[in-house]
Amino acid sequence: MGELQSTRQDYDRFKAAVAKGDLSQAQRLLSQLKLKLIQLTTASYESASQTQAARALFRDVLEQAIFLSVKSKDEEAFQRNYVQLQEHYLDTRSVLPASPLQDLVLGLNLLRLLVQNSIAEFHTELELLSPKMQRSPYVAQATQLEQWLMEGAFNKVLDAGKAAPDPAYAYFLDKLQTTIRDEIASCSEQAYPHLSVKDATNLMMFNSEADLAAYAQQRAWSIDNGQLVFQVHEEDKISEVPAVQLIQHAMTYARELERIV
Structure with missing residues (x-):
């Protein structure tokens, strides 16, 4: 049996392990495959x-490595594998047909950048894609999410998981939704001493009051007589701004600057 054929059989086992969610087996096979494929x-x-x-x-292995990193919730591994995969996409573009998984991988990477709030890098990566790639459902959802975030349409972002173009999107979409809900919760803590459970459920876009109650417990909030009572920490309280002192400092700096000039 040739080395290439043997490696392909290892790849089949690796792909099956990723699909089954056997993460330890998949990781072990991935390490072996990368060493073999570098030689090949x-x-x-x-x-x-x-x-x-x-x-x-090698390109197929790296694509499956992307899916493995998503299932493992390992964003650092995702980034490493994506950088390697991008090189293979570029190197094989003139000699191999485009991978059917390429648009999915590109969309996942855009979603990762969005979750990490790497907006500048998000737009840089987007500009490198062809118009055809940008129209693919995988890339289009990432760009739509970014637009909704910029508009503050958080309810649409929270509903996006219902229309995910692939199950692989679930991890990043869940993380994005958690980040948005935490931001809404933090603002609510500062804006209100309490809210009705019904209003809080709608505001934070939970599916039920039971979901809100579980979330409230995580943040040390209490529920009393149908009211959600926020727990405000001392360090979060806004102290009075020493206006006179600030003005005096500013005038001192201005005089010093004038003297230097």
């Missing part, structure tokens, strides 16, 4: 087809 892609073959087959297999 740098080897000298008698035919160009063998070289292309090795490169295509």
Whole structure:
């Protein structure tokens, strides 16, 4: 059995482990596959087809590695695998057909950048994509989410999980929704001493009052007679601004600047 065929069988086992969620087995196989494929892609073959087959297999492995990192909730691994995969996309673009998973992987990366609030990098990556790629449902949802976030349409973001184009989006969408809900909760704590349970459930966009009660327990809020009572920490209280003192400091700085000039 040739080395390439043997590696392809290892890949099949790796892909199956990722699909089943056997993360430890998948991680072990991934480490072995990467070592084998580095050797295979740098080897000298008698035919160009063998070289292309090795490169295509490496690309397939890295795509599955992306899905493994999502299932493992390992964003650092996602980033490492994505950087390697981008190189393979570029290197094989002229000799291999585009991967059917490429748009999905690109969309996942855009969603990751959105969750990490890396907006500048998000737009840089988006501009590198062709118009056709930007219209794919995987990329389009990420761009739509970014637009809703900029508009403050948080209710639409929280509903986005119902229309995810692929199950792989669930991890990042859940994380994005949690971040938004936490932000709404923090603002509510500062704005109100208490809210009715009904209003708080709607404001934080929970599906039920039971979900709100579970969340309230996490944040040390209490529920009393149908009212959600916020727990305000001493460090969160806004102290009086020493206006006179600030003005005096500003005047002193201005005089010093004038003297220097």
